[in-house]
Amino acid sequence: MTNEQPGRIVLADPRGFCAGVDRAILTVQTILRSGADTDRARAAGLPPVYVRRQIVHNKHVVEDLSAQGAVFVQELDEIPDEAVAAGIPVVFSAHGVSPEIKAEAARRGMHVVDATCPLVSKVHREVLRFVREGYEIIYIGHRGHDEAVGVVGESPEHVHLIEHESDVDTLEFGESTKLVLLTQTTLSVDETAGTIEALKRRFPWIEMPPNSDICYATSNRQSAVKLVAEQSDCVVIVGSANSSNSVRLMEVAQEGLGERGRAYRVDDASELDSAWFDGVAAVGVSSGASVPDELVGGVVEALQGFGFTEVSTIETIKETMHFVLPAELRR
Numbered sequence: 001m002t003n004e005q006p007g008r009i010v011l012a013d014p015r016g017f018c019a020g021v022d023r024a025i026l027t028v029q030t031i032l033r034s035g036a037d038t039d040r041a042r043a044a045g046l047p048p049v050y051v052r053r054q055i056v057h058n059k060h061v062v063e064d065l066s067a068q069g070a071v072f073v074q075e076l077d078e079i080p081d082e083a084v085a086a087g088i089p090v091v092f093s094a095h096g097v098s099p100e101i102k103a104e105a106a107r108r109g110m111h112v113v114d115a116t117c118p119l120v121s122k123v124h125r126e127v128l129r130f131v132r133e134g135y136e137i138i139y140i141g142h143r144g145h146d147e148a149v150g151v152v153g154e155s156p157e158h159v160h161l162i163e164h165e166s167d168v169d170t171l172e173f174g175e176s177t178k179l180v181l182l183t184q185t186t187l188s189v190d191e192t193a194g195t196i197e198a199l200k201r202r203f204p205w206i207e208m209p210p211n212s213d214i215c216y217a218t219s220n221r222q223s224a225v226k227l228v229a230e231q232s233d234c235v236v237i238v239g240s241a242n243s244s245n246s247v248r249l250m251e252v253a254q255e256g257l258g259e260r261g262r263a264y265r266v267d268d269a270s271e272l273d274s275a276w277f278d279g280v281a282a283v284g285v286s287s288g289a290s291v292p293d294e295l296v297g298g299v300v301e302a303l304q305g306f307g308f309t310e311v312s313t314i315e316t317i318k319e320t321m322h323f324v325l326p327a328e329l330r331r
C-alpha cells in the first residue's frame, strides 16, 4: 500500500458459516458434550465420536474438534468393531455419502448420526425421483469432491458428471432420452450459467431442476464478494484449499477484479504475504461457508498491521436460514 494514506479493508457480508456447516459442527459438539456417554467411551479407552471424512472442509474446524476428542476417519473400515459394539456414534459429514456407505454402516450395525446438509440431501432425493421417472441426469460438479461422489453414487449408471462447459461435447444422448440437469451446491453461479447454456444448445429438450441446486449460501457469498471486488484492488478469501465454495469465491473475486488486482486464498492470517499489498489501497475480505469468523478476525488484524486501518462492510442480504439438528440427536 502507499504510505501517505491509510488503506481500507472492505468486508463482505454475508461471509463464513452457512446453516449446513453450523448444524454439522454443532452435531459433533453435541455428541462430545453428551456427558455420561462420552465419559463411558473414554473409560473404555474409546473416542466419544468418529467422523467420516472432514465434517466440513476447513482444517481449523477439524483440528479444533479433534482436540476435543473427535476421531476423523477417511473410511468406515478404520473404525474398530469394538467401538461399533460399544455404540460409539459415527457422524457423516455435511457433504453427504453414497448409499453404498450407508449400507456398509448398516451392515456393521453402526450408530450413525447423519449431518448431511439438508440442501445436499435434497439433491440426493432429486436424483432418486428423476431416475424413477426414467431420466438420465447430467450433473455439474467437481469429480472426486465428497458431495459429488455421494450424489453420483445414488445411481452411477444414470448420473453423468461433467465439470466444465468444454465437457458438454463429450455427452451423447438421442432426442428420445429424457434429460434433466442437477448441480453441486457450491458451484460458481456465473460459470455454471455458461455450462447450462452450452447444454441447452446441444440438448434443447433438457429439463432444469424445479429450483437451482446451487445453495443460498453459495450464491449470497458470491454476490457479496462481487461487490466487494468492485471496490477493492486486491481480495483475500479465507478458506481451505479443499473447500469448493471458498475456491469458487476466490475465482469470482478474481473475475470481479479483472486486471486491476489479484485474489488470494489463505487458511488463516499466517499465510498472508505483505508483498501482495504493495500499491494496494483497498483489500476486500470474505470467507467460505466452512470458515469460523475468528479466522477472518485474524486476517483483518494482520491487515491492520500492514496499514489497512479503515474497515467498512458491504452487506447484500441478511441470512436467516437455520437447520435443526439431525433427528438421531433430537430423539
Ligand code: SF4
Pocket (backbone or CB within 6 Å): 018, 019, 020, 021, 094, 117, 118, 119, 120, 185, 186, 215, 216, 217, 218, 245, 289
Ligand atoms: S454451502 Fe450450502 S449446501 Fe453446503 S453445507 Fe452450506 S448450506 Fe449446505
